[in-house]
Amino acid sequence: MxxxxxxxxxxxxxxxxxxxxxxxxxxxxxxxxxxxxxxxxxxxxxxxxxxxxxxxxxxxxxxxxxxxxxxxxxxxxxxxxxxxxxxxxxxxxxxxxxxxxxxxxxxxxxxxxxxxxxxxxxxxxxxDYIAVSPHLFSFNIIGCKAANQWNRKCLQRTVEGLTSVMLSLRKCPAIRYQANSDMTYKLAEAVRQTISKEASLFDFRRTDVPPQLIILDRKEDPVTPLLNQWTYQAMVHELLTIQNNRVSLSHLPSVSKDLHELILSSEHDEFYAKNFASNFGDIGSNIKELMEEFQRKSDQQGKVESIADMKKFIETYPQFKKMSGTVAKHVTLVSELSRLVQTYNIMAVSELEQEICCQTEHSKSLQEIRALLNHDKVRMVDKLRLVMLYALKYETHTNNDVHGLIDTLTKKGLPEKDRRMLGYVLNYGGQKKRSSDLFGTQSPISLTKRFFKGLKGVENIFTQHTPLLAELLDQIVKSKLRESQYPFLTSGETRDRPQCVIIFIVGGATYEEANCVYTFNKVTPGVKVVLGGTTIHNSTSFFEEMREACSGPQIREKDGSSYRMT
Known part of the structure; x- marks a missing residue:
């Protein structure tokens, strides 16, 4: 696929x-x-x-x-x-x-x-879709829901896009949806009706184990789109924004005009194809190797002393020019990413984000959040996201201090429209909206897993978090995805491990989740997964998604152990 x-x-x-x-x-x-x-x-x-x-x-x-x-x-x-x-x-x-x-x-x-x-x-x-990479597609729809219901036009466009993906891949899948999401059910039912109506188009050769279409709701994992990222593709999208595989740098006066718009495509850029899923720490050394190779070829290009040298120069010049463009593009991108990381103290922010998501020490997290909220180099958007992650993690904690953190942000100049995001995030993906144990704190088994993970330590403190999708992929390959949480739309479907899976996220996917699928496909023989979403989020677009979904609620008063939206 x-x-x-x-x-x-x-x-x-x-x-x-x-x-x-x-x-x-x-x-x-x-x-x-x-x-x-x-x-x-x-x-x-x-x-x-x-x-x-x-x-x-x-x-x-x-x-x-x-x-x-x-x-x-x-x-x-x-x-x-x-x-x-x-x-x-x-x-x-x-x-x-x-x-x-x-x-x-x-x-x-x-x-x-x-x-x-x-x-x-x-x-x-x-x-009828944006094919971002071999394993990832999108429809570029932001704001598919309003008041937690489908926007009618967005639903129709999503049905058309999803059926198009299935027809282009020549798959007629069994359909599963997220049981606690009315939006995933409505989409699943609309897709089923389209397949029934256009039965002749979906009359593909049957396999012993049918492919599956699994429809998820972004609200089940609101954490992943809020985190700073450290793999190359995801990091570029978070800090600079990728739109249809293009990155605009026209806002940077130091960048030459011919580099104002950069194309990032694994189909046409060998370096990017090899490194889009690499950690930022590895990109620097890989860029250095690329530059050294370019310098060697540049020296060779300069030695034109005979007719044979001229012939060789003419034959290799297109490849040399292409390599020159590749070097300039990625050096420019990595330089800008490095500047942003250093200027805005993003490493410290990211480390704390990971601790909030993956550790359980409330008082320590709260103390460190307060310190970064008062740090002048940290961007306001990063401060806001730290508080949002804290609100999600400690929503029912008896000693949580969301209101105190909001007061601090307000004194720092956070605009009213951004303060509302604290209410939106809980209304969108708070504990009552989810069925999963997102932070691994509710069950003894999850707590035990987290304990042993803590004993072993982690290779990289900036990549401790794994999206909920990674857990679902593991359950899919082991045929353990619970029907009570992800039922089949029709009865009598086989429960054997599928060989082909299309996963679609209503409300948008992320490049971190796409990396999970990419890695899964590489290490799991016999199973191929394609991921799609109404869009591909960074934190900015996810904010917009939540604004569209939540029509005006904000945190105003504490009501028992949760926040009442007014």
Whole structure:
């Protein structure tokens, strides 16, 4: 199971079916992202696609000599624009591909509009998602819920995207959902209905053990998106933000203009492919090795003394130029990450975050939080996240001092809209919202495991925390995922270990969880997992997710052992 391979295969087939000759690729806002994230522009140029246009662009020039490959979502707006396009075609031939199921009525509308008979093909290719990496996909939806209920449009988009993923991977899975989440049930049921309605599309060869689609709710683990990260990909996303595999550094005056937007793709960047899951401590030495290799090749490039040397220079120059760009890109990124870590005391913040999540000494944690809240170098957002983690961990602790910590933040200048986040996080993912023992403090078995972990120590104090997803993956591979907590949507499903699993997180996944899946796939023979989410969060986008989900509650008064939302 590889979502990048599936998406690239679709795009390649679209281009190949148009045959030889110059082509234009006509897309909408979403399909542009679907294509650009898996295909480099230079690769598509090699297939005689010389022009890229948006269907919404006004005053596109008519070029009848070009074949037009149209790849759009089957939305009402796109169908309307396509009808107008066909009534007055700008290109000689049209090959129309939809990223999802298109109705027969819409196809009829297009046929009626094709008065010039310029359409050569209309077909469905189920690439209706962002293929971030082979094991990770997203729909770029932030704020899928309001007042803990689905936003209707977001639900529809998520159903379309999920069924598209299953069709592109050629899987018709048994569906499981999170029992304590109405949102996961509604999504599961909507997906089941779509599979039933489009039964002919899902008529794949059956396996002895069917694949599984397991739908989770972000509220079950609100901790993971709040933590500072130390693997390369996750760290870049947390501190700089990755959007469709692109990082913008245009806000940094010290960065040259040609490095204002950097592309991070394991498909087109060998160094990134090898290091995206590496710890930050290892990245520095790996960057050094990359630079030393580049310097050796640079010295070799400089020695042009004969015709043979010139020939060799011309042959190796493209690879040399590519390597030069790779070195500049990653040196720039790592330098900026290092600057941010040092400037804002992020190592101390991260160490305390890990202690809050993984240790049980309340008074020690509280004392250290107070110290960092008064530290001038620590960013306000990091101070806020420390208090949020503390509120989640010690929500029912008799001596917790959330209100005292909020008062400290208020005196430090925390805005009202950010103070509300303390209420939002408990309303979104507090103890009453979860069914799991997220901090391992509620059962004797969990406490024993934590005790022995403490005796052994940890290799890295910054990576003690493991997402809840890691525990679920272990249960899946051992066929121990509880049906009471994650029931099958239909009865009679086999309980044997699945070989193919699609895990989808309503409310967004994280790169830390994607790293769990990546590692799991490497070390677990016979089982392949693909992870998806409505979006891929860093702490900033997770704040936005919670704001959308929680319509205005905030902590105002203590009521017994919990906080009343008013």
């Amino acid at each position: 590889d979502v990048i391979y599936a998406m690239k295969k679709y795009i390649t087939e679209m281009i190949d079916q148009a045959g030889p000759g110059m082509k234009v690729l006509l897309m909408d806002d979403e399909t542009i992202s679907f294509v650009s994230i898996v295909y480099a522009q230079s690769e598509i140029l090699q297939k005689e696609v010389y022009l890229f246009e948006k269907i919404t662009a006004a005053n596109r020039e008519a070029m009848k000599q070009l074949k037009c490959i149209t790849f759009v979502r089957p939305s009402v707006d796109n169908i309307a624009m396509l009808r107008e396009e066909l009534r007055n075609p700008k290109y000689g031939q049209y090959y129309i591909y939809f990223s999802n199921v298109v109705s027969k009525q819409d196809v009829k509308y297009l046929a009626e509009a094709d008065e010039h008979e310029s359409v050569r093909e209309v077909q469905e290719f189920f690439g």
